[in-house]
Amino acid sequence: MRKLITAASLWYLLLGIDMVIAATEGREIFNLNREWMYKCGDYCGAEQPLFDDSGWESIGLPHSFSIPYFMSKDFYVGYGWYRKTLQLNKSDLAKRLFLEFDGVFQEAEVFVNGQLVGKHVGGYTGFCIDFTPYAVAGDNVLAVRVNNLWHPTVAPRGGEHVFSGGIYRNVRLVKKKSVHLDWYGTTVTTPSLAMNGGRSSVVRVEACVKNASVVKDLYTLVIAVVDSLGYAVTSCSQTQEIEAGGEFVYDMITSAIEAPALWSPPSPALYTLVSKLYNGKCLLDSEEITFGFRWFEWTADKGFFLNGNHFIFRGVNVHQDQAGWGDAVTEAATQRDVRQMKEAGFNMIRGSHYPHSSAFSDACDREGILFWSEAPFWGTAGPKVDGGWTASAYPVNDKDVDGFEADVLRQLEEMIRIHRNHPSVFVWSMCNEPFFTDGKTMPGVRHLLKRMVDKTHQLDPTRMAAIGGAQRPLGKDRIDLIGDVAGYNGDGATIADFQAPGIPSIVSEYGSTTANRPGKYMPGWGDLGRDEGWKGREWRSGQAIWCGFDHGSIFGSDLGKMGIVDYFRLPKRSWYWYRDIYAQVAPPEWPVAGIAARLRLEASKINDIGADGTDDTHLTVTVLDIEGRELSNSPDVNLRIISGPGEFPTGESIDFAPDSDIRIQDGKAAISLRSYYAGNTVVEASSPGLETARLMLSFVNAPLYKKGESREIENRAYVRYRNRVENGKLQTYGMNNPTFASSSQKGYTAGLAADGDYDSYWQPEDKDISAYWTLDTERRLDLHRVKAIFSGLANYRFKVEISSDNIVWQTIGDYSHLSREIDKIDIQPDQTMKMRFVRFLFLSGEGSVRPKLAEVQVVGIVTE
Known part of the structure; x- marks a missing residue:
């Protein structure tokens, strides 16, 4: 018989007692995304409690050095500092105190009350820092020094994305007892599911418990698997003596669960592992982990x-x-x-x-x-x-x-652990x-x-x-x-x-x-x-x-x-x-140009929007005609906060224009709005000559916004960031870039013409009478030159073409009337030409000498 499980009933479920006697309530978790002070750059002494940050920007997390950012290829690289005050009382000092970061790009140095309490390197994995020895009753100053500097021993060393710095994911304060479940220290598996064809499975739980106290004692870990309706479908417990200052990995296997609901994309059935750690009948720690049955x-x-x-x-x-x-x-x-x-x-x-x-x-x-x-x-x-x-x-x-x-x-291990x-x-x-x-x-x-x-x-x-x-x-x-x-x-x-x-x-x-x-x-x-x-x-x-x-x-x-x-x-x-x-959802009717009359403003969420940095709302502005039909007209549009809390990435307002990085296109513009205060917010969308539109949004789960008392957001004017160092350096592409061909002889594939090896080559099939070979540099380039080497001397007839879109082609080299044998070409256009693709189009018919293209290089300057 299934039992409805609650925190208070878990011990009862296993041991049959009438009530749980809990001297504590286990762990406490606090979102720390609100009320940070931030300053771009590196500042001596910024970790010290008395450092004056009154001139810094007031921000909330998640945060990036680059805000506001709109797809520029350049971004600030350097340091940034974050500071925040934490309030702790005397009872907190008897607990283990942790700071949990979900992601900081890419090196974080964390200070509490002027003392370095931990570091982490790696921009995409979270980390946890125990700062218990450095905490005091009252005000505690948390400071985080962040940099996004390229480093030869840190991955990634290269990538096509941008690598902006910042505390760009959530931060939490977690208070635990001295004996507790470790951060991401529990593994849940269903080892017998596959062998039973999904009909039943036990659940195996491996959970690391740390004893940071000075006492060796017995500790009981109680687990239950709970279905989507809140009923426990299986449970078990294990008691273990753990040395003071030590840790132990509990390894527990439940009884078999019959006919579990299987997780799959069409039916994502989820279960919850409820884990509770006891010393006797005293609840020390607890956590819930969502998992699924699938193989x-x-x-x-x-x-x-x-x-x-x-x-x-x-x-x-x-x-x-x-x-x-x-x-x-x-x-x-x-x-x-x-x-x-x-x-x-x-x-x-x-x-x-x-x-x-x-x-x-x-x-x-x-x-x-x-x-x-x-x-x-x-x-x-x-x-x-x-x-x-x-x-x-x-x-x-x-x-x-x-x-x-x-x-x-290490980053691989952190990814798997999390x-x-x-x-x-x-x-x-x-x-x-x-x-x-x-x-x-x-x-x-x-x-x-x-x-x-x-x-x-x-x-x-x-x-x-x-x-x-x-x-x-x-x-x-x-x-x-x-x-x-x-x-x-x-x-x-x-x-x-x-x-x-x-x-x-x-x-x-x-x-x-x-x-x-x-x-x-x-x-x-x-x-x-x-x-x-x-x-x-x-x-x-x-x-x-x-x-x-x-x-x-x-x-x-x-x-x-x-x-x-x-x-x-x-x-x-x-x-x-x-x-x-x-x-199987038919597309809408595409908007067409017409006489614009008004704007429509919509939000992904209107009520109960969390104001703690985990929630926001996505606003969409649409241009309409007098009948309410969507148009493709794209006039300049302004979104602004009329009253109440909230912020766009640019501050209290944002401007969209068809020729801007902040674009309105095909009659629509959109942006996300967030707040770090509770209250009602009125947002207005306007455009010259058009009827405006307004929305009322409701933010919750934060202190109430009070105009004139709450911290006001700062407007952040958008200017596309430019690196101080000129980027216009010639770069060479070709080797290992994607290649495509009309056909390939077995063993002479297209990629062999861009592998850095002059002894290998691409060759089309004998029956291919319209052979071509294409290189995609995957970059928009100002072309400087195209070089190619053939395997051996031959009298090929071909053209060399370039394109920005793989649709419209422009000839830069015409060898269709070549009367001599060649083994290489070097094309240097007299004027700047923009391109991404280069194509060799061979004009020889069936039975003629098959081209042997050994290597192609494209030299140019990356451009927007």
Whole structure:
């Protein structure tokens, strides 16, 4: 018989006593996102309690150095300081006091009352600091020194995203007894579920308890598994003596749960593990962990299976940043992102290319979407020079190797520790495209990946280890077979050598279609469109589009605007295409130009919006005609707070314009609004000559806003950040960039013309009478030169063309009437030409000499 479980009934459930005698209430958790003082830069003595921060900016968390941020490729790199006062009483000093950070990019030094209490390096994983010895009754000054400096021993050393600094995720104060459950110290598994075909399973719980007291004693851990209705379906307990200053990992297995509700994307059934730690009948600590019953199987020949059923990934890659706020988004904004991808019919998200927040995993759990969680071992094209975010993925200096490998393994372990209980997480990915590294470091890359895979198997034997972005190299240094699963990006989907590779695999990126909203009503399959490759192969588990949302990129907005939803979280027409095909929801009628008459203002949430930095509301402004029909007209629009609390990333108001970084397009504009005070807020949308629109919003769970008494927000005028150092340096692209061809002879695939090896080459099939080869630099460049080398001398007839969109092409070299044999070309245009793609179009007919293209290089300057 199931019992309805409450905190007070858990001990009764197991031991049959009439009541719980609890001298304490266990742990206490306090959100610390409100009322911080912030200053950009580095300041001597800012950790000291008496330091004068009265001239600093009053801010709330989550926060980024870059706010307000709107997709510029440049961002501030340096230091920032945060300060806050905590109130503690005498009874608090008898407890263990912890600061929990969900994410700080990328190095944090934490001070309490002028004393350094802890450090953390790594921008995408949380950490916990025990500051008990430094606490005092009364005011306690918390100061955090943060930097986002590039460092040779910290991952990632390179990536195409932006790397803004800041305390960009939540912070909490947690008070516990001296004997307590450790931070993310509990693992929940269902070891017999698969062998029983999902019909029943025990639950295994491994929970680390720490005894920070001076007394050795007996401690009882009581656990219960609770279903979605609040009923306990199984429970057990274990008593253990723990030494003073020691710790113990309880290993408990419950009785079997019959016919558990299985977690899957169509039916994301969740259970809760309730854990309570007792000394006798005294409750010391408690926690609740959400988990699910599901199992995976992944085979090289048949693909992926979930709960025994064949499953095809309809996936999407997702970065975490959003318009205005950059990486510093709320939990609610994170949940909207996941929900928006689910609404379009996607069933898998790849967390590109770093560990996302625990709130993101939780949203995947609850929405029902599988989550590919990725460590930040990341590489990108560009100059492999230390000191910047295009550096070699793996260190070029021997002195940095040990530190870097230790850092990567530590961040991998932190990712697994934090996310391991989430049922949505189905694989741990080691990396993304680490082959973008100095050539001589490839042995080191392979060695580190093997260490990561072994570490993953040790930490979590229930999930596989993937090599993400494994489509290069093509020769002896190939990395795709190092792990249990391979993820092939871009042209990796169609490289002949990787067809049925003998290892479970997915296309982890396809598409890469740059578009401003609204864009075209199309899927953007890219090379997957050939021979209907998007339908998958029996051995391939599916594919994930690049990408879900526009995002900031160090290579400019062209690379950042590849989402099916724009940076402001408004869908492009490609999102509607997927929703139509995947979720069977027909697209709306597209707006057209007309006579604008008024504005409509809508919010994702109007009432009970949390004012603690975990919640916000997404506002959308739409241009309408007199009849209320949506128009594509895009006039200048202003959003401003008329009364009450709240802030946009720019302060109390924000301006949208069609030719601005803060854009209105296709008749719509949007932005998120948050508050750190409770109260009613009136927001107005206005545009010259149009009827205005207003909304009343209600914020809760914070002190009431009182005009003239509460801290007023500061307006933050948006100016696109420019690096002081001129960025206009020539850079070379080609090696390991995506390549596409009309056809390929077996063993002479397209990627061999961009692998850095002059002895290898691409060659089309003999029957291909309209052969072409294309290189995607994945950057918008001001072209300086195109160089190509052929294998041997030959009299080829061809043209060299460039394009910014892979649609409209411009000839820069015409060799169609070549009368001599050549082995190389070097094209240097007389004027600046913008491009992203270069294509070699061969004009020879069937039976003529087949071209042998050995290597192509493109030299240019990255531009917006």
